[in-house]
Amino acid sequence: MVETSKIVVDAVEFQRAMAAAIAVAGKEPLDLVQFRIVADELVVSARSHTEAIAVEVSTSYLDVDYDRDGHFEITKAEARALNAMRMKKEDPDEELSLGLLVHEAYVQRTDESGLGLGLRAVKVRRNGNPYESVLGDVPHSLAAAAREPATSAQPKMDGSQWSLVGKVAKELDVRLMVWSNSEPGSDTVRTNVAGAGVAMLVLCSDLGREEDNERSSEPPESATISLNFEDVAKSDAVPKVVTAKPPKGLA
Template sequence: MSALRAPRSMPQTSKIIVYQEEFVHALKAAGKVSKNESPYDVVQIRWDAEAETLQVCAVNAKATFVAYMSVEMGDVLDRDQVFEIEKRRIAGIAAMRFPKAKDEEPLLGLIVAESWIEITDESGLGIGVHKLRIPRSSEIALPGDPSRTIQDAAASSNLESWAVKPYPDQLGLISAVAKEIGGRVRLQQLAPPKNAETNPNRLLASSVSWSMTVTALPSGDEEDDSPTITVVDQGDLGFDDDRDQGEEATTPTTRIVSAEPPDGAA
């Protein structure tokens, strides 16, 4: 007589429910910052238990990005306070289509187990039907704490009228992120852009629901021909978007008080 097998125990899981569109935009914006090579080829998800909010983070050698979002529900084990999704999985998650009831925003569920993550439809019409399971790495790849990096940058920013001198690559990345996730952007200079060899040009870009730092370290042999923009009010810079969430009415605007392009170029 064969021995009876013990029933297989169900894996312990955490569950977080967010608004699908908001999460997908944050995930795709993070994909603009993440890279295709390790350790930057992941998007990190962080659960803030105290605030009951979710953070979507990405890092590369020159930039750190964090998006913040509220949740509909969060029941998260200590094991799952931080987990990561491979960059190559973003397209598959973004392609998921959730049917929604009239006047309701679709909801997305993140069910997190020790070795896998399941993305589910939590909107009502597709619960238990539309889902995608992806593997979860047992190790955290991204170095440091992206959220703390942003907090430290914001705390150290000098609100005086420093000249904001972004390099094209910095503006290009900030623009790509803003176009994906939306919102108006405030730029702050975290270090005066002088003596680039020892003092890299570092910017803090922030909006209603996200922030990022971007650093440029050009060759010290190259003459800096970028125009100088002096920002008096630390207000918003461009990038209007429908997802502005009414911030325009409450956030001070930016006043450009001087522009000194090289050789008189506009």
């Protein structure tokens, strides 16, 4: 077994994906950002009890122990530290890359641009057991939710959720579309949000939750409005997050 796995990604895409995931991540024990290799891409994900997001990041190099490092998680605080080393293009045509060295106990970020010497390193602690996930399989869960047929139910989000979706769109500099596949008239509405390289799922309920309950560390009173990605049926053909779109004719 290799001591560390290495993933090299587009630095600008990574920085944007991290900012969006940090915005969505919930409170303890869901105060985490997850990294998962899906179809040779790095997907950065996060979720609370009522919101979830997955963002694709282009990779240029993968040398990964998939059993141990095919997915890994860090706390939101560590994610902020990992993303604090900002990289800016001095030339529009310049390609900025960064590396992630994944150990069973830590994740180290390096600057892989230019000579690729791995300088300017930032190291953060890896969360939990390397072979387990607290958040579950977020990308596949979002892809499965988006494949369900859209219905005539209108998308529904409260003010904080609309603000969150707006913040994600701004961080990623992407246009988003929304649709629902909940049953018409349902007290709990599941709204799908998708754009180039990003998928989200938002649950909004009229079942008498207290204000801001969806962002709390405790699940809502009704289990029907709590996202649970612990058990996901996966096929060998992995759907890409960006292929999730509503049927033709829906805005």
